[in-house]
Amino acid sequence: MTAFLNSTRAELLRLRRWSAIWVIIGAGQALTLSFGYVFNYVAYKTGDDNFAEDGATSAQLLAELMPSAIPDVIISGLPMFGGALAMVVGALVAGNGFGWGTWKTVFTQGPSRVAAVGGSLAAVTVLVFAMMSATLVLCTGVSVAIAATEGQTIAMPVLSDLAASFGAGFLVLEMWALLGFLVGVLAKGPALAVGLGLVWSLVVENLLRGVGGLLSGVESVTDALPGTAGGSLAGAIVGGPNGTPGVLDAISGERALLTVAAYVLVAGGAALVVMRRRDLA
Amino acid sequence: MKELVVETDGLTKRYGERLAVDRVSMTVERGEVYGFLGPNGAGKTTTLRMMLGLIRPTAGSASVLGRPAGRPEVTARIGALIEGPGFYPYLNGRDNLRTMARYQGLPNAEVDRVLEMVDLADRAKDAFKGYSLGMKQRLGVACAMLGSPDLLVLDEPTNGLDPAGMADMRALVVALAEAGQTVILSSHILAEVQEICDRVGVINQGRLLRESTVAELRGAATLRIRATPEDTALAVLMRMAGDEGVRRVGNESLEVDLPASAAPEVVRQLVSRSVDVHQVTVAERSLEDAFFEMTGTTSTEQELVS
């Protein structure tokens, strides 16, 4: 246990000082800001109803910019860009250690491999939590500012809704981050892992879901994929597809939650098992 | 009997068809500097990796500090630099060591101590990726010394260092040894091993050829004799030192496996057979000669008289 905590602290120290991580987290915030608020606010102010959603009225647009809509906003972007960014983080954290020889150095420090890799997974989890928290803080600040500017009463969302959305968003990001970590471990490097991972999560799954609409056999497969699970979990929170790409209702909310949780456990466990036995040449 | 810090038994590693390490059984005693000597690709790094549990042996076993190699409680007591330093390029030297110190649960003060030891304190704030090869190497050695381990394993620590850096590194190892530190030092620089190691293990093509003190390995001193006519001289010397005991060195000299004390008798015998003796010197066999002999690579200037 001490070894695990030592490893987590060590990994957090080196991740905290890694500018690539901050760039990725910053990119996530910029995308949330743009798609969650900036574009909709511009559409609202210019009165161009076609900008964001077909036939959305001014009142609907404004409602989505208010603090009460925070639970929807913080999770809507996660199935697409949030997941992709989390995957990159996971792949970078695990994959670079092979080329740099840092896994080798770490494994000669003393903690067992399970403790060291477990510490790395824990540090990634802390990063994911930080990403999610930053998004929440950003959305709260921006929506309160918009409400004040527009002279609206500031009504905060119900805490349980907010917690459900935050928790679901955290799980979706964690799933993608650990999948990225696992692919980084399997590929023994970040480049292939990031490339293949992004093609998979952004392209292949969407194509498969398209085919799945035509062939029922394929659909039972796509229903088990991480993108479908993450998208459906987000969909369950926001109450069905809201026009944001990646937010789905392919499977029920409970099934989505279980699938995402299973991916988290399997990806983390598989990374541990592979690293425990591997020859580090 | 001396306490064994490392003991390997038939340690073997196979990569596909290639036997990288072939039934190596070696021992390292507490407090000694053990030189692990072999040409490129001999299997030094592979053996050391197995000692640290970085790779699994195909067969055989290694025990370190009395326990099976690779156990966390064993690895925690070893400091190692294996095949080049592996650090985070974006972190500075100090933060790299602080990260590793955290893995071991050591305070930051320990980092400053080892940085001083390798003379890197003034560059500790620079990013690792901007370090020169020698600085990276020194950071690797500093990392190995974190927490004053019972066993220090240094795989070619002078790799990439300039002559001054090499001298510093040797002085550091000698100082550590004087303080009782057990060190395993792999190298293919014979002078280095000759200078600082108590015992050496010579490995080639995966096989441990010999394990002994440097003095034993070099063997006794030899005589070098220049005399004419050479064939008469050769016959006389072979009668004294045996057929295997005489070698031709260069064009003119003969090397004889006889101690310095035999010189007067050798000259007497040669002169009595009307041989002109031009020069007699006592030559100490270098580790290099011994090494080339053992590894089968013939040194350019030396061939066996047949």
Ligand SMILES: Nc1ncnc2c1ncn2[C@@H]1O[C@H](COP(=O)(O)OP(=O)(O)OP(=O)(O)O)[C@@H](O)[C@H]1O
């Ligand atoms: N991961 C690997 N896969 C395949 N072959 C390997 C691997 N690692 C080492 N070898 C082979 O094992 C042999 C011994 O390599 P090793 O690195 O132990 O040599 P070395 O004595 O450290 O050499 P050097 O002085 O060049 O560092 C070489 O023939 C090498 O090609």
Ligand SMILES: [Mg+2]
């Ligand atoms: Mg080597």
